[in-house]
Amino acid sequence: MTPPTAARLALSFKECGRTPDKREELSEGVSTGMFRKSMVSVGDWGTSVGRAFYWLAPAGLRRRRGAVPAFAIVEQVDRFSIGVLPLLTVVLGxxxxxxxxxxxxxxELLGVVEFLPSIVGIAMVREMAPLLVGVVLSGFAGASIASEIGSMKVSDELRAYESFSIAPxxxxxxxxxxxxxxxxxxxxxxxxxxxxxxxLVIAEAILGMDSGQYITRTLAALDLQDVLLGLLKGEVFGLLVVSIAWFEGSRVTGGALGVGRATTAAVVKSVVAIIAAxxxxxxxxxxIG
Amino acid sequence: MVTPRSSLLSESDPTPVVGEPVVEVRELEVSFGGRRVLRGLDLEVRRGETLVVLGGSGSGKSTLLNALTGSVTPSRGTIRVLGSSVAELDLARLDAHRVKVGFLFQNGALFQSMSVRENLACVLREHTALTAEEIDILVKMKLELVGLRHAVDLMPAELSGGMRKRVALARALVLDPPLMLYDEPGAGLDPVSLAGVDRIIATLGRILGMTSIVVTHHIESALRLADRLVFLHEGTVVASGSPEEFRTHGDPRLRQFLDGAAEGPLNDRSGREDYATSLLGKERLR
Incomplete structure (x- = not known):
């Protein structure tokens, strides 16, 4: 019969020559190590984001000259907007x-079906749309950035930037x-x-609501603060997705397997970071109210 | 038969002027995760000299190149390159140092999202005050040097392996660095492309007075390129000399490497665990 988990653990400690009294010390050591590692990772992530913002500062405030290439920005705007549109339409719709x-x-059960437009509107604007945009971006853009940067790391392209003293x-x-x-x-x-x-499609097709009335009720329920909160959330989630994907990609080790791991880590960590944010x-x- | 170096150059190419030390490495030790890759390595390379570094896989050749560019930090010893102590440079000075050291990566490491022109032009834009027109002329000149002026508008994905290596060489040379480091310049090249790359490397030392350190596994290429060779084994220099001296060198490890023998002191297994013990474990064998 398999011994219970605690008994197996005690046995394994005995086999390792460690007394059970040292278990707490060991687990504390492991958790301290993990905490320190996490803090180092957060610090490294912050440093790389800081370095990118350095290049976005006005040239007069920087010691190093050079600007962020405009064509590259246009490419990325296209990638993150037009590129995600089909998937976003399906998911959000x-x-x-x-x-x-x-x-x-x-x-309908409560007899207040006329509240449907305002509830859907508020839920979408304040919460669902930014959250789903963040998740869609982490799967779409985060995964591709992490694998792209990871492949550059594996093929020495990132080192090539450094060898020419060009900040990646x-x-x-x-x-x-x-x-x-x-x-x-x-x-x-x-x-x-x-x-x-x-x-609106469901309200009109199934509940027989008038579309004009639906829109009027939605707009009446929303105020500017709701819209700004939603947009701010979308902005923060997007920045988290890109910076985490970059960070995971830029520290890839171990070839193709490492790139795969980084891609998964980028998506998982982005989603967790989005929900926490x-x-x-x-x-x-x-x-604030 | 190995082509002597003189045959790589035309009669009009000037003879190299070997001058003061450009690279001085003393008792260099580099470790990764407790594993010592370089163990007290000493090396000196003089201006205008082409030094070829030979050695088996894992002997520390690439680590040596990375240490010279400041990409790895030594655990002990000193590295002086072009008058600077590399390990003591701060980030800004390290950037300035790297501009003076050209590096040819084993796989070329071209910027994949940029055209051949942009691969070279972005380096010039970054480090010079040249106009767009001047940059364009320089880019074409460097590409002409490697015989690829016609590929200026191609993307890296459209190039063959040999072409990629030559574009990478043109990019490494674009700032006319006084010191060039080549990591396996012949890897993946056909004999004709390899001879072409060798010729460029040999010519650069003569015409531009460039100092070169070449890491390679190609014995023929090494013997025809080198002014001097060193042989690394387990992180130290075990043999050093001219191509002529290397041909008659008595070190058994170097002999095995040059002869390409499958058995010999380089793969001596006497210190390793017995195969049966490794396979089954001591307990089972008892």
């Missing part, structure tokens, strides 16, 4: 429909950060329309 269908059942953060990270900073609010704004549009921003706005 469908989620708007699903939300409307789920709410319709409950609201200037040519590779800064255009991507500016690109997402421009594209993310646009895409998030489109996400509002797509999500609300999805809800969402909670923080929602809490802050909740406190």
């Amino acid at each position: 469908f989620v708007g429909m699903i939300l409307a269908l789920q709410l319709a059942t409950i609201l 953060t200037r040519y590779l990270l800064a255009p991507r950060l500016v690109g997402i900073a421009i594209a993310a609010p646009i895409v998030t704004g489109l996400g509002f329309y797509l999500g609300i549009g999805g809800g 969402d909670l923080l921003l929602t809490f802050l706005f909740f406190r």
